[in-house]
Amino acid sequence: MGETVVVIGGNAAGMSAASQAKRKNKDLNVVVLEKSPFISYGECGLPYYIGGVIKESRKLFVLSLEDARNKRGIDVRINHEVVKIDTKKKMLEVLNREKGGNGEGYSLIYDRLVIATGAKSVRLKLPGSELENIFHLKFFEDAEKIKEFISLQKPRKAVIVGAGYIGLEMTENLKELGIDVTVVEMLPTVMGDTENDIHSVILEELEKRGVKVLLETSVKGFSGKGGKVTKVLTDKGDLDADFVIESVGIVPETSLAESAGIETGSRRGIAIDKYMRTNVENIFAAGDCAEIRHIVSGQPVFIPLALNANRGGRYAGGNAALSSEEAADEKNLTAFPGTLGSAVAKIFSVEVGKVGLSLKAAAASGFDAVTATVRARTKAGYWPDHPPVTITLIAERKTRKLLGAQLAGGGGSALRIDTIAVSIAAGMTVDTVGELDLAYAPPFAPSWDPVLIAANVLAKKL
């Protein structure tokens, strides 16, 4: 019998870790403990499941329990909650809730442990927060609740608190269901740290679609009737609401790890090194519960994105698969190259992309940064449909290296963020980017791709 690698959490990072560990060493006993009844599903699809764009919930599930167990040989246990990590005895206390109730306790010895406990929704604690029909959206169960509520209650007015990715994706999906939506955001910008010119494009689209957006507006509480929310109270007045989606961010789920003495970092996630190791021997972490290194700033960041979780899980699992002797030689370990925070989102018909550092983040990381914005076309000007795309590039003045980019535009905009992501990963200057040989054909791009145009404009400003 081989050694035992236990993974806590059975979603993106956890299942990637377990799969990679087993791939690396098939003699390992790999156990996944997942407290919910679900593993491996597309959280990013949840707004579209609520909106009915994705019709069947089973489509969201990437890997079935059966395949995980039989094809990958992973001992996946759902409804199993880890309640304590004993790092000295290398032992977990687990509650098996398969049969419901308080569950049955047992203990499990590990040789190496991967913590992939994910993140959880921030929940405001305001007067009225206890009212019904104030929803959060993070897990599949959350989505089911919202979907059921909409289908049974046929609500007409929603207030979305928080204009992040989830908030705006929910906005679109609710609106498409015919529900009136008002978005309340505390910050001056939607989607976090968004550059001015990109922000304008997004706001314009939201306005065009009849969404009310209240920026720099604080929610002070909720009021209701019969225990159900009817109003969101803000510093700019009260808003009628048949229901509320509170999407004010997520935070790493670290309580279990912290109570075992595992250190967290400045971004409140589990602190790990490039090999995904925590401060406690034989314990790794990956996914939304952990901080990872930003490739551009070199600093630890909390960027809870699916690919980061998948990739991080893979490295954690691969390194956790090594025996102590193997792991003692760092050459056997594989280092996570870090994140660029590459992200895209669809906001109605606008495609939004971000990568690397924003101007603000660049300044905070000590870069003397310069930006340039261009408005170009995603296709040849003579192609019947050639929607505009706005691109803001951010580069360091001294080295002329690209630090980040944001874009927003019509069909064909989104994937251009990948072109820029590779350029940043390669450490290219804006001059080199402006000289890239990118593909051209009228249905797909103008002969000078918008990325080239943007780089050339920024090169002139530097």
Added chain:
Amino acid sequence: MGETVVVIGGNAAGMSAASQAKRKNKDLNVVVLEKSPFISYGECGLPYYIGGVIKESRKLFVLSLEDARNKRGIDVRINHEVVKIDTKKKMLEVLNREKGGNGEGYSLIYDRLVIATGAKSVRLKLPGSELENIFHLKFFEDAEKIKEFISLQKPRKAVIVGAGYIGLEMTENLKELGIDVTVVEMLPTVMGDTENDIHSVILEELEKRGVKVLLETSVKGFSGKGGKVTKVLTDKGDLDADFVIESVGIVPETSLAESAGIETGSRRGIAIDKYMRTNVENIFAAGDCAEIRHIVSGQPVFIPLALNANRGGRYAGGNAALSSEEAADEKNLTAFPGTLGSAVAKIFSVEVGKVGLSLKAAAASGFDAVTATVRARTKAGYWPDHPPVTITLIAERKTRKLLGAQLAGGGGSALRIDTIAVSIAAGMTVDTVGELDLAYAPPFAPSWDPVLIAANVLAKKL
């Protein structure tokens, strides 16, 4: 009065050269001599103009004569044909055909000359080649002829000789007009040097659309009635045809340059160095008439693509703008970084992309190359529409560096060739590519982008 830079040819490379020269030094006298009545138009749009996708011909014209003259300050002369270059006297003999007829001759002194004479269609010389209704498609005038023929004669059957980009784009456009199309190709593959798995995807689409494709088939001649073509004679039988589009490739237009003693290279284009200089002092060349360096192989290639022409023209014009004294110091010159041959095309609803070296080209350039092919999805599996994309990556065994890629697939495939292009330009190994942080959201990509999947599969094979 400043020095005079003369540019021969007023399309992509020529107008880019002229514009850049003027931008670099506004005191220059920049003259463009264009033998046709047209400057600066999108040749790549011509099949779609014939097909009626692009409705108005004026949309194809990127830069008007007025803007070139008044806004950019370029002395553009259309219907002016250069008939001789006297490199000793630095003088051109020009025929001004503005008033028609044989034209009026004059001579023009240059300080620096940029040759941007482009390319011309190869014309088969076979029995029956003199028949009417055998068309070529390279210039705007060609497109007008074909469009007029279709509109007046309402043909029902077309044979397209040559299954390159233009041949297949014409296939799609004629088919959409309701014309029956048979494509005859001498080679075993369409679109030139196409990898097997990519080729299958393209062929399948053509078949699905009812296009007959005859591969490894040679045209032996044409027969007709009343001087008009009615049959294409091949080594596999005769094909009925109301008209023929002969698209068997283009070759650099170098006769003028060659008669002036300017050297051509192994690919039959004008031989230039990285500063776009020919073997004759003060004479530069750019665009389809010239060979350029391939970034991966380092070898001179003839890759007549719009961006290469635009980029090459810019470098030629920038360097030609320098005085002899300035140009004597190489530090003042800007070097063309070369081409990756990045190209995309739409074949009905399949998006095809190529970049870098094919397996065959890699072998010919002395690389020990390995390929891997994956079939993945362009969007999340649970997104309602998630078309497949097939990607073949080609890497060098020893260095593990990416050498090239080809892809074919549904909506959202094309732009991924740019992600790969940047990776190749950066000299990345497949391992590094497999670790890239690419953006993910269900409507745009699966969490592991097809490019990442392909790189990871190839990494395992190496």
